[in-house]
Amino acid sequence: MGTFIVRRLLVALGVALTISVVSFMLLHLSGDLATSIAGPEATAEQVAQIRTEYGLDRPIVSQYLDWLGGALQFDFGRSYYYQSTVVELIVERMPITLTLGGLALGLAVCISIPLGVVAALKRDSWVDRLALLFAVVGQAMPSFWFGLTLIVVFAVTLKWLPAAGSGGLEHFILPAIALGYYATPAMMRLTRTGMLEVLESDYIRTARAKGLSTTAVIFKHALRNAIIPVVALAAVELGFMLGGSVVIESVFSLGGLGQLAWDAISRNDYPVVQAVVLIIALFYIVLTLLADIANAALDPRIRTR
Amino acid sequence: MTVSTSTPTRASRAPAAGGRARALSEVPLPPPAWSRVTRKVFGHRGLAIGLVCVGLAVLIALFAPLLAPHDPYFQDISNRMVPPVWHDKGSWEHVLGTDKLGRDYLSRLIYGTRISLVIGLVAALISGVIGTTLGVLAGYFGGRVDAFISYIITTRLAMPVVLVALALASLTGGSLTTVIVLLGLLLWDRFAVVSRSVTQQLRDAEYVYAARTLGCSLPYILLREVLPNIAGALIVVITLEMAHAILLEATLSFLGMGVQPPLPSWGLMVAEGKAYMFFQPWVIAIPGVALFVLVLAINLLGDGLRDLNAPGGRN
Numbered sequence: 001m002g003t004f005i006v007r008r009l010l011v012a013l014g015v016a017l018t019i020s021v022v023s024f025m026l027l028h029l030s031g032d033l034a035t036s037i038a039g040p041e042a043t044a045e046q047v048a049q050i051r052t053e054y055g056l057d058r059p060i061v062s063q064y065l066d067w068l069g070g071a072l073q074f075d076f077g078r079s080y081y082y083q084s085t086v087v088e089l090i091v092e093r094m095p096i097t098l099t100l101g102g103l104a105l106g107l108a109v110c111i112s113i114p115l116g117v118v119a120a121l122k123r124d125s126w127v128d129r130l131a132l133l134f135a136v137v138g139q140a141m142p143s144f145w146f147g148l149t150l151i152v153v154f155a156v157t158l159k160w161l162p163a164a165g166s167g168g169l170e171h172f173i174l175p176a177i178a179l180g181y182y183a184t185p186a187m188m189r190l191t192r193t194g195m196l197e198v199l200e201s202d203y204i205r206t207a208r209a210k211g212l213s214t215t216a217v218i219f220k221h222a223l224r225n226a227i228i229p230v231v232a233l234a235a236v237e238l239g240f241m242l243g244g245s246v247v248i249e250s251v252f253s254l255g256g257l258g259q260l261a262w263d264a265i266s267r268n269d270y271p272v273v274q275a276v277v278l279i280i281a282l283f284y285i286v287l288t289l290l291a292d293i294a295n296a297a298l299d300p301r302i303r304t305r
Numbered sequence: 306m307t308v309s310t311s312t313p314t315r316a317s318r319a320p321a322a323g324g325r326a327r328a329l330s331e332v333p334l335p336p337p338a339w340s341r342v343t344r345k346v347f348g349h350r351g352l353a354i355g356l357v358c359v360g361l362a363v364l365i366a367l368f369a370p371l372l373a374p375h376d377p378y379f380q381d382i383s384n385r386m387v388p389p390v391w392h393d394k395g396s397w398e399h400v401l402g403t404d405k406l407g408r409d410y411l412s413r414l415i416y417g418t419r420i421s422l423v424i425g426l427v428a429a430l431i432s433g434v435i436g437t438t439l440g441v442l443a444g445y446f447g448g449r450v451d452a453f454i455s456y457i458i459t460t461r462l463a464m465p466v467v468l469v470a471l472a473l474a475s476l477t478g479g480s481l482t483t484v485i486v487l488l489g490l491l492l493w494d495r496f497a498v499v500s501r502s503v504t505q506q507l508r509d510a511e512y513v514y515a516a517r518t519l520g521c522s523l524p525y526i527l528l529r530e531v532l533p534n535i536a537g538a539l540i541v542v543i544t545l546e547m548a549h550a551i552l553l554e555a556t557l558s559f560l561g562m563g564v565q566p567p568l569p570s571w572g573l574m575v576a577e578g579k580a581y582m583f584f585q586p587w588v589i590a591i592p593g594v595a596l597f598v599l600v601l602a603i604n605l606l607g608d609g610l611r612d613l614n615a616p617g618g619r620n
Contacts, residue, residue: 011459018460026473036476136608140601142552144559145575145593152586243465247556261468262560265475273472280465288463 004296004303012289019281020071024064027270028056036268037080054080067274076275081267086275089260096256097245100179103172105238107180108187113230116191117223120199131192135185143244147178147251164253175252182244183237190233194226228298235291239284352609358602366418373412374400377569381407389587401591404577410588413569414595420570421599424485424554425547431489432546436496437539441527443497444504454497461494470553474562484563488550499542503535510534537614544607548600555596571596 027033034051035042042050051057055066070077076086119131154174155163162171198204199222207217242257249258257276264272296302365372387403388395389410395402401410443454470487477483507513516526555572557563564570566577571592578588 011456014456015460015463018456019464022460022464023469026469027476033476136601136604140548140597140604142555142559142572142575142593142596142600144556144572145589145596148575148579148582148589149593152582152589156583239463243467246465246468246471247560250560262471265472265562268475273468277465277468277472280468281463284463284465 001296001303005293008289008292012285016278016282016285019285020068020278021064023274023277023281024067025060027274028060028063033268033270037270071275071278077271079264079269079272081264081269081272086271089272090257090275090279093255093257093260096254097242097249097258100172100175100245100249100254100256101238101241103176104180104183104241105234107176108183108237109234111180112184112187113191113227116188116230117195117218117226119188120192120195120226121218123196128192131188135188138181138185141181143178143182144247144251146181147175147248150174150178151252165255171252171254175248175254178251179241179244179248183234183241187230187233187237191226191230194229195222198222198226228295232291232295235287235294236284239280239287242283243280349609349612351605352612355602355605355607355609358598359606362418362422362599362602365415366422369415369419373409373415375409375412377408377412377416378567379408383407386581386585386588388585389591392587402587404574404588405581410574410591413574414571414591417569417571417574417592417595418599420481420564420568421551421554421596424481424488425551425603427485428488428492428550428554429543429546431486432491432493432550433496433539433543435490436493436542437500437532437535439493440497440500441504441531441535444501445508445527445531447505447508451501454501458494458497458501461491464491466491467553467556470557471560471562474557479557479563479565481564481568484554484557488553492546492549492553495546496539496542499538500535503538504531507531507534541607541611541614544603544610548603548607551596551600551603 034047034054034056037054038047038050055063067077074087076090078085079089082089115131115134119128122128151163151174154160161174163174165171204217204222207221212221245254245256245258246261247258248254249256250262253259257280261273261276263269264276292302381403384399384403384407385405387399387407389402390397390400392402399409399411401414403409404413439454439457443451470491473487474484477487513526513530516530521530554563554570555575558570558572559576561576564573566573574592575589575596578585578592582589
């Protein structure tokens with residue numbers, strides 16, 4: 001187990017470093033940053049001035065090393081647009097995105113696991129069909145459009161919930177539904193598949209044969225085993241949702257990390273963009289690492305792979 | 306109906322003796338190949354619906370100039386925000402109404418099919434070539450090559466796609482071509498994962514071993530022995546990635562970083578209608594439903610193809 005964790009940690013570190021290199025290079029090489037920052041009306045002198053002012057005229061490798069050195073000490077430089085450092089901006093916005101992600105994941109878990117279990121128990125019944133329809137619809141629904149539809153129905157027509165902003169918890173309900181539905185189909189299907197496989201296994205037959213009640217068989221024996229991969233998937237989905245929050249936060253003007261990133265992208269505020277990309281990637285890396293370790297702890301066969 | 310799309314390896318499962326396969330083998334005289342295929346297709350409702358809808362979308366895209374009642378770019382400022390025909394103030398002149406610049410909504414929707422389908426197809430092809438190459442090499446050689454390519458795949462999976470795509474589209478000044486190339490370069494991970502695991506199973510197959518023993522060249526083995534045998538699994542991934550690319554393009558365009566106006570991208574139509582959605586909800590409902598139906602149809606097609614490939618994986 002020890003070597004497994006060390007090996008995974010090393011891979012995670014490497015991946016984080018690679019992503020920092022790749023995102024830095026992509027942003028610096030896919031266009032001329034100085035021209036983008038200066039805007040379409042800038043003169044050649046202004047562009048040249050910005051190039052030297054922001055240090056964009058230096059070799060890209062030394063620019064990267066400087067940035068990485070800062071990033072390792074939680075210093076991502078200053079925003080080009082706001083009068084504050086990138087870290088201040090991120091610390092200020094992070095709670096909103098984490099709340100949104102946590103609520104969305106909670107919602108997705110509360111819907112997908114019971115639905116998946118019932119669908120597996122009542123295989124090919126109308127519940128099963130309804131659950132599959134729910135999943136198929138969720139996979140095809142553009143999340144930004146689903147968010148707008150929620151606003152039109154629940155905020156404008158029914159006036160139950162606010163349409164935008166980030167005051168109290170009520171502001172998070174619609175965005176969490178929009179984001180959570182996105183993660184539900186995969187988790188529901190995995191729960192269902194897992195339950196179907198487990199229910200056909202020998203130890204469940206034994207548990208039933210020795211006269212355990214159906215509830216005990218389902219909850220104590222079947223679900224506990226079927227849920228292991230779902231827990232791992234939930235961690236991965238949370239990582240995806242933090243990345244996908246850029247869409248939902250702009251739809252609901254939620255003012256978290258995602259909206260910060262979108263605003264930064266439209267304002268050519270690249271220090272912020274770089275930092276947010278790296279931080280969201282780090283979240284994903286840590287979450288998958290934890291999921292891997294949890295999986296390996298629960299299922300020793302994984303460790304030897 | 307099918308297994309989860311999040312477990313692509315399942316597509317690679319060898320066909321087990323599922324109910325349908327057994328039923329077919331009991332038929333005394335096998336019917337001609339084509340009618341067997343059509344029976345399989347139409348015996349599976351999801352696949353049939355998906356096939357019909359995608360076929361319709363392709364026809365609409367191909368014959369857009371003949372089908373569109375108006376020029377999708379023609380602005381008629383005196384006829385702005387006309388509601389669709391089922392509305393009290395609607396008229397048959399503009400069946401789905403007009404947008405804020407007085408452009409015919411139905412015509413824009415019809416031309417928008419072209420954008421979505423082209424993006425889906427070309428992006429899936431680009432990512433298919435990248436992902437399959439990486440996956441086949443990793444699966445065939447194993448060892449260090451596999452470790453290295455798996456590392457690249459892990460790295461790619463940890464990158465927040467929407468964010469990176471948004472930033473790059475904004476830097477390269479989003480256009481149809483850049484969006485297609487960007488999505489193609491970003492969405493290859495599932496191709497790589499699936500082709501890697503399927504190739505691993507094929508690596509030691511007897512016919513591959515035979516080809517090696519006969520001294521066939523490496524490209525020959527990979528292209529003529531391995532590739533045809535993983536094609537079935539890849540076709541399923543192509544449909545899923547098409548759907549993925551179409552949704553992502555719509556998202557990028559909705560956020561203003563993708564396809565630029567005046568092109569009639571469905572995501573852009575939703576973005577342009579957003580300001581009017583409170584009083585005229587149809588302006589976002591119509592392109593949104595179109596997007597939903599197309600993506601749903603492609604997913605149904607992919608799920609159905611997976612079932613045809615591996616009837617045992619239906620649980």
